[in-house]
Amino acid sequence: MRQAGTPRAVLGSIMPRINKPPPRIPMRGKAEEQGHREKYAAQLFEELNSSIFNNGLPRETKLNWNKRLLTTAGRAKWHRSRDGVQTTEIELAAKILDCDERIRNTLSHEMCHLACWIINGNPKEGHGQAFKAWADKVMIKRPEIEITTRHNYEISYPFEWKCEKCSKVYGRYSKSIRPDECVCGVCKVGKLIPLFVQRAPRTPKVSRMATSLPQGSPRPVAALEETRQIPANSTVYAISSEDEVDILIGAINNVTLHDGETPTRTI
Structure with a gap:
C-alpha cells in the first residue's frame, strides 16, 4: 500500500496496433538491442539532469526496465521517509520503448514529474502548470524531444x-x-x-494407453469366443510377454497331473 506523500505518475494509455508485427529477432540480438537502450537512457538522464534540471534530480535515480508494463510507456516514483531520505525511480516499458525516439520522449516526461515533486516541492502536481513549464524547457533546449500528456504508441x-x-x-x-x-x-x-x-x-500425440504400455507390450484383443469351452478345474496361463514363456514352461513341467486331468495353456 502506498504511503501518503508518495506520488506516482503513469503515462497515458496506448492504442494497440493492428498491422503486421515485425519479424522475430534472435535472443542474442535482443540482448544487444536492450543493452543499447539501457545505455542510451542512462546517458540521456545524465545529460538532461545537467543541462535542464541543474542536477536537481538525484543521480542515483534507478531506471528500471519493466517487462510487465504492457499498456503504459513509463512511470515515475518518488518517496520521502520521515527521516527525510528520498527514493526515486523511473520505470520504462521494455516491450513498448523499442526505439530512441520513444525513449527520449518517455524518459523526459517522467523526469519532468520528478522535477515537480523534488525541485518544486509539490508532490501533488500531475500535468499542471509546473509540469508544462518543465516540458517547455526540455523541448526548447532539445527540439528533437516531444513531451505531451498522452502518448498513443503503436505496440508491436x-x-x-x-x-x-x-x-x-x-x-x-x-x-x-x-x-x-x-x-x-x-x-x-x-x-x-x-x-x-x-x-x-x-512430437506426435499418442493415446494414454500407448503411453502407459512399454514397447513390445501386448495390445487389447477381442474377447474369447463364447463357444470356446475351458474344462473345469483347468490351469490357464495367459502370456503377456516373451520373457515369461520359459518361466511358465518350467512351471508346467513341474505340475503333477491326476488321472483324467489335462493342462490347458492359452497364449
Whole structure:
C-alpha cells in the first residue's frame, strides 16, 4: 500500500496496433538491442539532469526496465521517509520503448514529474502548470524531444488474431489466445483466426494407453469366443510377454497331473 506523500505518475494509455508485427529477432540480438537502450537512457538522464534540471534530480535515480508494463510507456516514483531520505525511480516499458525516439520522449516526461515533486516541492502536481513549464524547457533546449500528456504508441505484438466476422485484431506477447475455446469479445460470435505461422508439434500425440504400455507390450484383443469351452478345474496361463514363456514352461513341467486331468495353456 502506498504511503501518503508518495506520488506516482503513469503515462497515458496506448492504442494497440493492428498491422503486421515485425519479424522475430534472435535472443542474442535482443540482448544487444536492450543493452543499447539501457545505455542510451542512462546517458540521456545524465545529460538532461545537467543541462535542464541543474542536477536537481538525484543521480542515483534507478531506471528500471519493466517487462510487465504492457499498456503504459513509463512511470515515475518518488518517496520521502520521515527521516527525510528520498527514493526515486523511473520505470520504462521494455516491450513498448523499442526505439530512441520513444525513449527520449518517455524518459523526459517522467523526469519532468520528478522535477515537480523534488525541485518544486509539490508532490501533488500531475500535468499542471509546473509540469508544462518543465516540458517547455526540455523541448526548447532539445527540439528533437516531444513531451505531451498522452502518448498513443503503436505496440508491436509478436502474435495476433483477427476476427473473421468484424475484423477486430487482438495482440498478445504469447500464444495465450486459444481460438477453439473462445470467440471475439466485440461481436460475440466471430471466430479468431491466427495471423502468424503455426508450427506442427515435433512430437506426435499418442493415446494414454500407448503411453502407459512399454514397447513390445501386448495390445487389447477381442474377447474369447463364447463357444470356446475351458474344462473345469483347468490351469490357464495367459502370456503377456516373451520373457515369461520359459518361466511358465518350467512351471508346467513341474505340475503333477491326476488321472483324467489335462493342462490347458492359452497364449
